[in-house]
Amino acid sequence: MTTDVTTDTSGPGPIAPGDVGADVPAAPGFRIERDSLGRVEVPADAYWGVHTKRALENFPIAKRPISVYPDFVVALASVKQACARANAEVGALSQERADWIDAACQEIIEGKHHDQFVVGVMQGGAGTSTNMNANEVICNLALENAGYGRGRYDILSPIDHVNRSQSTNDTYPTAIKIALAFFLKHLLRELKALQGSFSVKADEFEQILKVGRTQMQDAVPMTLGQEFHGFATTLGEDYDRLTETIWLLAEINLGATAIGTGITADPGYAAAAIRHLNVITGLNLEAAPDLIESTSDAGSFMSFSGNLKRSAIKLSKICNDLRLLSSGPQAGFGEINLPPRQAGSSIMPGKVNPVIPEVVNQVAFAVAGADVTVTMAAEGGQLQLNAFEPVIAHYLFQSLTWMTQAMWTLRVNCIDGITANEDRLAAMVGSSVGVITALIPHIGYAAAAALAQTALLTGRNVADLVVEANLMTREDVMRELEPARLSGMLPDTGTSSIPIIE
Known part of the structure; x- marks a missing residue:
């Protein structure tokens, strides 16, 4: 049967007040x-x-x-x-x-x-x-x-x-939580893949020594592999924290109808609906113990948003580091090379910018702003219902979508193609006074500080200065400054070889 597109097909019913033109047929189409x-x-x-x-x-x-x-x-x-x-x-x-x-x-x-x-x-x-x-x-x-x-x-x-047997007030938040669970699965898959890419780079860069930095100043040596392993570890922690949020989405108010009393629904309806919903979605949903509270409260959305923001901010910090480490190519850190993705300037020839980390930074900014919106919307509810779930849903869906895509492009278009500028890294380690920290147990803090100042003023190699001062033999100095020992990768063989400083 087909619809007569010029007639009223809505069926019998009372004519509402002000229903002007009730007998006028519909326009064509x-x-x-x-x-x-x-x-x-x-x-x-x-x-x-x-x-x-x-x-x-x-x-x-x-x-x-x-x-x-x-x-x-x-x-x-x-x-x-x-x-x-x-x-x-x-x-x-x-x-x-x-x-x-x-x-x-x-x-x-x-x-x-x-x-x-x-x-x-x-x-x-x-x-x-x-x-x-x-x-x-x-x-x-x-x-x-x-x-x-x-x-x-x-x-x-x-x-x-x-x-x-339904109300918007129970079906809508239930659908939001189910959708969030679906979105979260996509994000976790990309997050795990991104962590894997950083782990691969950690292994690739395992033996490459570099200067570590604190407060943007030279600190002590480490390996580039250790730095990338740290990135992988923090992403693994985010994966665990976000996985834990699944329980926030499992408690639903389906069957609550308007305000949580279950009005218009059969007493057996809610349990049946949730049972069928678990079969349909493959999730493990359960009825909230207090349907009045569950219908009026948006706290689970706020907690979920907070965890999402945490992950976004930590990812943004990693991207900040990638931009710094790749800065240059001549007048910056220049320690790593990001894959060139597009021309960087309409006026400066040859310039290539770190566009992938930059876009991930911007996604993190948006997620942080969305978290503020979700927080205010959760606070804005009154009495038995929060009327602001649409904006909560939109910003959580947007954050999840953007973060998932950001992780994908960061992995595929950036991390997988990163290379180390080994000559640059070696030169910086060789000229760094930070390595003298490793000699403090042997020559004392005061002597180490004095030699560090000399090295900074003269530009001379720290190892040479220590040997010339007759504080250690060349053999002992070079043993203590081995890359594996400097980066903490060589297990300590004991303290018996460390002299007592009088």
């Missing part, structure tokens, strides 16, 4: 749908309906539809599918209607019709526009698959059937 505010023309080929149309008119803010986050669309369809199965199980929905809804949801889960999720990521109404967009698309898709025209809500209703 449109259908008429009604809500409590009146009649609205909706494009005949749209799966969405009147509630989505009003949201499009009311929230032309971000110019970004929710479909920019496919995992969120899949999460919404997963929730609706689980609810349809649970409603059929408890007898709140006929098996036929439940099957229609189930099949429509499955198409969306498989990646179809995402272009119909058109409401903006920024919206008022605590997510109602997103929930109704999902309800309408699922309903009209189910109607079409059953042989009815879009808009035949007398046969299948987006509210009475697709949204049965």
Whole structure:
């Protein structure tokens, strides 16, 4: 059956006050749908309906539809599918209607019709526009698959059937948490790969000695491999911390309906819905112990955001180091070479900039700003509901997406291609007075300090000055200044060879 695009297909119902032109047919290419505010023309080929149309008119803010986050669309369809199965199980929905809804949801889960999720990521109404967009698309898709025209809500209703036993206030935050879990899996996969790339470089640079620095001043020697191993270790710690946040997303309020009391839902519905949802998503979701609290509180989103910011800031610090270590190529540190990715200047020929670390820095800045937004939105809730979950969802989804992509480009377009400037590193170690720190147990701090000053003033080699001062033999000095010993890679054989300084 096809829809007559010039007639009212919304089915019987009372005419709302102010429903001007109730008997006027739709313009060509449109259908008429009604809500409590009146009649609205909706494009005949749209799966969405009147509630989505009003949201499009009311929230032309971000110019970004929710479909920019496919995992969120899949999460919404997963929730609706689980609810349809649970409603059929408890007898709140006929098996036929439940099957229609189930099949429509499955198409969306498989990646179809995402272009119909058109409401903006920024919206008022605590997510109602997103929930109704999902309800309408699922309903009209189910109607079409059953042989009815879009808009035949007398046969299948987006509210009475697709949204049965539900409220935006439980389905929307549940879908957000599911989507966050999906997003997090993508990010963790990229984070693990990035850690692996740093580990490979740590092994590659294991024997390359360099000058370590504290407070931007020369300190003591280390290896370039140790530096990159430190990067890998900190990313591993971030992986562990972010993995731990999964439990924040596991506790959901599905079945709470409006404010947590479960009004309109069968007593057995919530448990059935969560059971079906775990099968559909492969997650281990569980009902919140206090549905009133869970419906009103956004603390889990705030905690999750904080952990995400932690990871972003630490990654940004690594990128700061990469930019410093690669600075130059002639008048900077010049210790490592980043892969050249693009010409760096429209006026300075031959200039190549560290564009990949720079973009990762900027992603970190955005994630830190998003965390402030999430924090303020979590604080802004009142009484039994937080109306600001749309902005929380958008900024968390954006942060996860950007960080995942940033990690990918950092690994593929930067880390994997880094090389060491070994001659430069060796020259700096050779001229550094920091190596004299290793001789303090043998010549004392005062003598070491005096020789360091001499080396700085004259530019002479520290080892030569120590030998000339008859403080140590050449053989002993060179043994103590071996790269493996300087970097701490050579195990200490004991203290018996270290003389007592009188």
